[in-house]
Amino acid sequence: MRVRPTRVRRLRIRKAIGNAVLATAVLAAFAAYLTIQKNVTLVVDGRPESVRTLSASVGELLSVTGISLDGQDEVQPPPSTPLSDGMTVVVDTQPLTATSIGGRADVGVWVMEGGADASVSPAVGRAETPLSAEGWAGTSRIVHARVVVTGKEHDVLTNARTVGALLSAMGIRPDPSDRVRPSLQTPLHDGSLVRLLNVEIRTRRLVKAIPFHTLTSYTDSLAPGDVRITADGAPGSLLELYRVKTVDGEIVSTTLVRRSVLEEAQPRRRLVGRADDGVHGTETGEASWYSFAPGSGFTAAHPWLPFGTVVTVTNVANGNSIQVVINDRGPFGGRIIDLSEEAFSALASLGTGVIDVRLTW
Numbered sequence: 285m286r287v288r289p290t291r292v293r294r295l296r297i298r299k300a301i302g303n304a305v306l307a308t309a310v311l312a313a314f315a316a317y318l319t320i321q322k323n324v325t326l327v328v329d330g331r332p333e334s335v336r337t338l339s340a341s342v343g344e345l346l347s348v349t350g351i352s353l354d355g356q357d358e359v360q361p362p363p364s365t366p367l368s369d370g371m372t373v374v375v376d377t378q379p380l381t382a383t384s385i386g387g388r389a390d391v392g393v394w395v396m397e398g399g400a401d402a403s404v405s406p407a408v409g410r411a412e413t414p415l416s417a418e419g420w421a422g423t424s425r426i427v428h429a430r431v432v433v434t435g436k437e438h439d440v441l442t443n444a445r446t447v448g449a450l451l452s453a454m455g456i457r458p459d460p461s462d463r464v465r466p467s468l469q470t471p472l473h474d475g476s477l478v479r480l481l482n483v484e485i486r487t488r489r490l491v492k493a494i495p496f497h498t499l500t501s502y503t504d505s506l507a508p509g510d511v512r513i514t515a516d517g518a519p520g521s522l523l524e525l526y527r528v529k530t531v532d533g534e535i536v537s538t539t540l541v542r543r544s545v546l547e548e549a550q551p552r553r554r555l556v557g558r559a560d561d562g563v564h565g566t567e568t569g570e571a572s573w574y575s576f577a578p579g580s581g582f583t584a585a586h587p588w589l590p591f592g593t594v595v596t597v598t599n600v601a602n603g604n605s606i607q608v609v610i611n612d613r614g615p616f617g618g619r620i621i622d623l624s625e626e627a628f629s630a631l632a633s634l635g636t637g638v639i640d641v642r643l644t645w
Contacts, residue, residue: 322369325426325443332426332441339367351375372443429476435532446471447478461485463531484530487541494520494549494618497569506557517552520545522617545617563644569620571597571641573628578612582630585612585622593645597621599631600640606630 324345326335339345343363346353353359358376367373431438433456444450448468451458458464463481472478496517506512523544529537556566577583584595589610598605608627615622621643625634632639 322367322371324367324370325372326375327372327426327441328375337367341365341367342373345373346375427472427474427476429472429474429478432477432479434480434482442472444472447476450478451480456480459483481531482533486528486530488526488528488538490524490526491546492522492524494522494545494547495569496520496549497551497567497620499551499553500556500566501553502558502564503555504558506555508557510557512555513552514555515550515553518550520547520549520617522546543617548616549618565643565645567620567643568600569641570618570638571621571623571628571631572615572619572638573623573625573634575625577622577624579624580626581624582606582608582627583611583624584608584627585614586610586620587613587616589645595621596644597623597627597631598642598644600642602632604631 321336321338324335324337326333326345326349328351335345335349337345337348339348341363342359342361342365345367346359346363353363353375358374360374361371426441426443429440429442429450431440431450431454440450440454442450442453444453446468447464447466447470450472451464451468458468458480459482461483463483465479465481496519498517523546524540525542527539527541528535529539551567574585577585584597586593586595589595591610593610594607595610596605596607606627608623612622619638621641623631628634628639631641
């Protein structure tokens, strides 16, 4: 029997409509599938993998991936947590091998034992049930980094984006004085080296002995050259405060902050029979110099000699002598005289700092 052309056309039209409806339904189902599927990073005992899933909660994800938990296993976030795209789920069944120390659900840090051999390659993909999403979705955005804190190295796996986020997830809060290299804002990449130097500033107290010096007076009551001790000397004490800077427990600098006399040294006093040389008194001890001496020229500071006294200062080491005029008070704490720059440089180089001298007047 011959079919009329109009009927053939009607059948073709019905078939085309059916195919279009079916294609639309398939596309709609696929769109719905893409809407509800989630890309999740699943880390089991330190081994990360990226998983596509239709699971609604953390517990459902663990169930469909075949992970069973016992009472000692740790899961972050908890199994009842709704699953969202981009979430990181950490399962720790071997706490002695990998320890999760991240405190946030979106940032994780996993410290690896034997971290030098740690791998960030994803584990074998876990497959869900036949109608669910595929298991493995490729390498996740987790990097292997090395963190050095107070000299101790930690190899870690992390999904933190920056150095600051990594340290925060590890529970590390650098003090303002600490040094972090690279800076906290630096993006992390695979193989990053993060170094935290623990810097501490503390004060150190040091008590030193002040040696006593000898004060000589000349008298006509003794035969020339005879000596009589009238008072024994006694050492004093000096307090020095230092600012000590340590980096990772090692001292890198020590700066003197303040020096103060706790107890004055008591000089040894002696009388010497006067000779006909015009000398009325002598004193031996240490001398230094200072840049803020009043006036100019060969001047000096002495604790008690009257202003205007002309004193002969002799460098015991080389015999060089100069005369200075007393116009200032000091020093107080060990030395017997402080010279102006000009006066000291005539006896020794300024870099010498302190010299042994004999004073006569």
